[in-house]
Every structure is written in C-alpha cells, then in structure tokens.
Amino acid sequence: MGPQVDTVPPETRLPSKVDVVVVGGGIIGTSTALALAESGVSVALCEKGHVAGEQSSRNWGWVRKARRDPRELPLIVESLRLWERLNERVGAETGFRTTGILFAAETPEEVAYYEAWLEHARPFQIDARMITSGEIDRLIPGGGSIFKTALYCASDGRAEPQKAAPAVALAARRAGATILTDCAVRGLETTGGRVTAAITERGRIGCQSVVVAGGAWSRRFLADLGLRLPQLKVRASVMRTAPLEGPPT
Incomplete structure (x- = not known):
C-alpha cells in the first residue's frame, strides 16, 4: 500500500445552479474545476466517492514526454509547463519534481523502437536521447552492468x-468552485437538445x-445517455519502495 490519499473535507451545500458541472474528482476533473474557477466560471465538481479515490491515486505519477504517442506530444509539452509551476499555483505540495524518466532497452528490438520514436519526436525539440551504460550507471548505480542503453528524458518528472x-x-475550492464528494451524477437533464441540469444522488x-x-x-x-465513448482499459502493476542503497539486483 502506498501513502493515504490526502483528504478533501466534504461540502454539504448543493448549489441550485452553476455554469458547469464536472463529473469526476480525479486529476482531470479537479484541474478542469480549477481552470474554470480561476477564469470566473461558476463550477461544481461532483465525485461519487472521495477526491482521487480511484485512478488518480493508483498510478505511477509519471509526467513524461518520453515514449509518448507522437500525437500526444504537443499536449504533454504544455502539460509539463503547467506542472512545473503547479505547487506555486495551488499553494500546496503536489509532489511534482523534475526527476527525469528512463526506459531501459533490454533487446535490439527495443533499441530500434526507441530510436524510431526519437525520429518521430524530433520536430517537437524534446530533450530525450539514448544513453549508454556509463550514463545509466550514474543515474542508477550498478544499472549500467544490467542495461547497455536506455531512452532518457531529463526534463520529465513525477508527482505524488x-x-x-x-x-x-482544494485550490479550486479556494478559487470559488464547489467540490462535492459522495455525490454521484446519475444522469443529465436536457431541453431542446441542450444540457440544462445534472441530476445527482443529492439533488x-x-x-x-x-x-x-x-x-x-x-x-x-x-x-446510459446513448453516447458511445471508445475507451481502452489497461491493467498495470507498480511497486513502490523506500529509498534503497546500492545497485538494483
């Protein structure tokens, strides 16, 4: 188990009307609420459980350009620019650090894949590059004896x-957003083909x-609303350790 998710105290007042309702209290939903509130838009975020209760607290925390689908690169470049100042913006600790991210190459096929990816990424002037075992050893003591080369991007980072x-x-709430937990959205109300309300379990x-x-x-x-969203679900594993001395084994 990783650390406990930081608590966002619940709000009891349900607003009768806002400009925008955000469904979901993960990193996308909370960031949307923050951006809207900072722009003067009235917004209510509705989360069926607690903030970051699912995917947003069960991931690697990586914020990376390395090995991204090239179609995502313009978005992640802008995302990293925002992350670099996010602690200052929200006035709290998100855990973001520019640590660099490394993908080790274990086979000739992986080396070829990373080199091809670098060619696709070149137009975006990303600082990713292939590094040798000596550089790997400086980043991961002892790692150079296991991996001979890797894809490395020094400006990538990770958050908690x-x-x-x-x-x-919490920053969105301070900016004027309403953050509602234990408040699932069950459906939408429409009039003349336009959304007019969100129907939640609380009203x-x-x-x-x-x-x-x-x-x-x-x-x-x-x-449930008659809309089809193509979505790929992927199950992955991650292991978290305390800081370790010495090389990986």
Whole structure:
C-alpha cells in the first residue's frame, strides 16, 4: 500500500445552479474545476466517492514526454509547463519534481523502437536521447552492468498521486468552485437538445455545460445517455519502495 490519499473535507451545500458541472474528482476533473474557477466560471465538481479515490491515486505519477504517442506530444509539452509551476499555483505540495524518466532497452528490438520514436519526436525539440551504460550507471548505480542503453528524458518528472488531485481540488475550492464528494451524477437533464441540469444522488444542479471526467466510468455513464465513448482499459502493476542503497539486483 502506498501513502493515504490526502483528504478533501466534504461540502454539504448543493448549489441550485452553476455554469458547469464536472463529473469526476480525479486529476482531470479537479484541474478542469480549477481552470474554470480561476477564469470566473461558476463550477461544481461532483465525485461519487472521495477526491482521487480511484485512478488518480493508483498510478505511477509519471509526467513524461518520453515514449509518448507522437500525437500526444504537443499536449504533454504544455502539460509539463503547467506542472512545473503547479505547487506555486495551488499553494500546496503536489509532489511534482523534475526527476527525469528512463526506459531501459533490454533487446535490439527495443533499441530500434526507441530510436524510431526519437525520429518521430524530433520536430517537437524534446530533450530525450539514448544513453549508454556509463550514463545509466550514474543515474542508477550498478544499472549500467544490467542495461547497455536506455531512452532518457531529463526534463520529465513525477508527482505524488496521493497528493496531486486533492491539492488541486482544494485550490479550486479556494478559487470559488464547489467540490462535492459522495455525490454521484446519475444522469443529465436536457431541453431542446441542450444540457440544462445534472441530476445527482443529492439533488438537481442546473447548468449550461457538463464535463465528463469519470475515468474508467465515463464510458458507462455516457452509454446510459446513448453516447458511445471508445475507451481502452489497461491493467498495470507498480511497486513502490523506500529509498534503497546500492545497485538494483
């Protein structure tokens, strides 16, 4: 088990009307609420459990350009620019650090894949490059004896999944957003083909727009509204350790 997710105290007041309702209290939903509130848009975020209760606290925390699909690169370049100042912006600790991220190459096929990726990434002037065993050894003592080459991007970073979304949610609340936990959105009300309200388990919230940021649940939520969202679900594993002395074994 990793650290406990930081708590976002619940709000009891349900607004009767806002400009935008955000469905989901992960990093996307909380960031959306923050950006809207900072722009003077009235917004209510509705989370069925607690903030960062699912995917946003159960991930690697990586914020990376390395090995991204080239179609995502313009977005992640801008994302990293925002992350670099996010602690200052939200006035709290998200755990973000520019640590660099390394993908070791264990086979000739992986080396070829990373080299081809670098060619695709070249137009974006990203500082990713292939490094040798000597450089690997400086980054991971002893790692150079295991891996002969790797893809490395020094400007990539990582955040603390248990801290990031809660910190953003609290900043959004200070900026004027309503952050509602234990408040699932069950459906939407429409008039003349336009959204007019979100129907939650705690009542109706009138609105002009809805942002669906429900992660793995978005497809099911939208299917109930007759909308199809193509979504790929991937299950991965991650191990977290305390700091270790010496090389990996």
